[in-house]
Amino acid sequence: MGMVIGIDIGGSTTKISGxxxxxxxxxxxxxxxxxxxxxxxxxxxxITTNGLTLxxxxxVKVTGVGSSYIxxxxxxxxxxxxxxxxxxxxxxxFLTGLQRAIVVSMGxxxxxIMADENGEKHMGGTGVGGGTLLxxxxxxxxxxxxxxxxxxxxxxxxxxxxxxxGDITQDEIVGLPPESTASNFGKISDLATKADTxxxxxxxxxxxxxxxxxxxxxxxxxxxxVLTGNLTNVPQSRPIFDILHRLHQVxxxxxxxxxxxxxxxxxxxxxx
Numbered sequence: 488m489g490m491v492i493g494i495d496i497g498g499s500t501t502k503i504s505g506x507x508x509x510x511x512x513x514x515x516x517x518x519x520x521x522x523x524x525x526x527x528x529x530x531x532x533x534i535t536t537n538g539l540t541l542x543x544x545x546x547v548k549v550t551g552v553g554s555s556y557i558x559x560x561x562x563x564x565x566x567x568x569x570x571x572x573x574x575x576x577x578x579x580x581f582l583t584g585l586q587r588a589i590v591v592s593m594g595x596x597x598x599x600i601m602a603d604e605n606g607e608k609h610m611g612g613t614g615v616g617g618g619t620l621l622x623x624x625x626x627x628x629x630x631x632x633x634x635x636x637x638x639x640x641x642x643x644x645x646x647x648x649x650x651x652x653g654d655i656t657q658d659e660i661v662g663l664p665p666e667s668t669a670s671n672f673g674k675i676s677d678l679a680t681k682a683d684t685x686x687x688x689x690x691x692x693x694x695x696x697x698x699x700x701x702x703x704x705x706x707x708x709x710x711x712x713v714l715t716g717n718l719t720n721v722p723q724s725r726p727i728f729d730i731l732h733r734l735h736q737v738x739x740x741x742x743x744x745x746x747x748x749x750x751x752x753x754x755x756x757x758x759x
Contacts, residue, residue: 489545492533492564493754494526495574495747496553498595499617500717501525503533504747506754511582513537514747522553530561550574550753569753576600576607578752579713582742588711589703592749593617593718597696601707610703615695617718623688628681636685640723643686650674667734668694686723693718693727701735713740715748 490507501519505512515532519525526549534540547561550569560566579590580602587603589610598612617633624630630639650673653665671691675684700712718724719741728739742748 490539490543491754492530492544492547493569493574493750493752494529494547494549494551494554495571495750495753496522496526496549496551496557498552501529501551501553502747502750503529504744504750504754505533505537506751511744511747511751514744514750516746519553522556526553526557526561548753548756550749567758569756569758571749572598572600572609573607573756574749574752575715576602576752577755578748578750579715579742581751581755582715582744582748583711583713583740585711585713585740587709588713588740589700589707589709590713590715590748591696591700593696593714593716597699597716599699599703601703610706613695613699615692617716619692620688620718623691624685627684627688630685636688637721637723639681640685640689641682643680643682643684645683645686645690646674647676647679647683648672648674648687649690662734664734689721689723690727693721693724694731697728697731697739700739701731701737704735704737710736711738711740713742713745713748715742715745717746719745 490505492505495502500516502516504514515536517525517529541562544564547564547566548569549557550571554568575592576590590600590602592598595618596614596616599610601608624636630636649668650670652663652667652669
């Protein structure tokens with residue numbers, strides 16, 4: 488039996504992974520300036536990197552916002568379009584081995600999927616995501632590149648940016664320690680550095696995503712959240728999710744190859 492290829496054609500990157508014998512095979516990605524060109528580019532890169540031929544590929548399954556532009560078989564190989572939300576859910580569970588979880592896809596925006604053995608349900612999403620990070624950093628810091636924002640945020644101090652519970656009350660509030668955020672950017676100081684502001688932007692985005700995930704776990708009665716997508720590679724996000732874990736007893740999972748979860752899920756998903 489040949490390999491099944493899953494391709495996630497996103498707004499900024501196209502990701503591809505192979506699935507054979509229920510194992511993920513050497514995922515790769517390319518920038519997605521044009522959905523058709525990036526799809527063929529990712530396919531070619533995957534074939535070359537893994538020393539494969541077209542005869543090794545049994546089927547191609549495409550998903551993501553750019554999949555609407557793929558209207559014919561890739562290189563004559565049977566090609567199927569897969570619902571993105573189903574792919575997100577299946578990919579998140581596959582990469583973690585969990586049976587039931589909220590799967591969060593953090594890309595330009597953010598989608599929330601409830602996934603278990605009964606299927607995948609798109610709960611909704613938020614426009615807060617990678618696009619928010621770059622948009623705010625562009626306007627506030629004149630930073631237009633993702634890695635430059637992350638580098639600038641190193642050494643940032645949130646006490647110059649965010650208003651915490653301890654800033655507004657001396658009383659003890661059950662479940663909210665003094666260092667909990669009361670208002671993002673609610674205490675921005677004239678002395679705040681660019682590093683402080685950069686970290687504040689990152690904190691705003693990931694706290695928003697994390698808290699929405701926490702609310703989702705309460706609705707569906709699970710304590711497991713799988714984080715997927717390109718934003719899982721932001722190092723400053725880890726301590727933010729660690730704090731949310733301690734506050735709300737929610738387990739945040741970031742699996743290996745988390746950015747390829749949707750591509751893997753597409754390869755796993757059967758046509759409905």
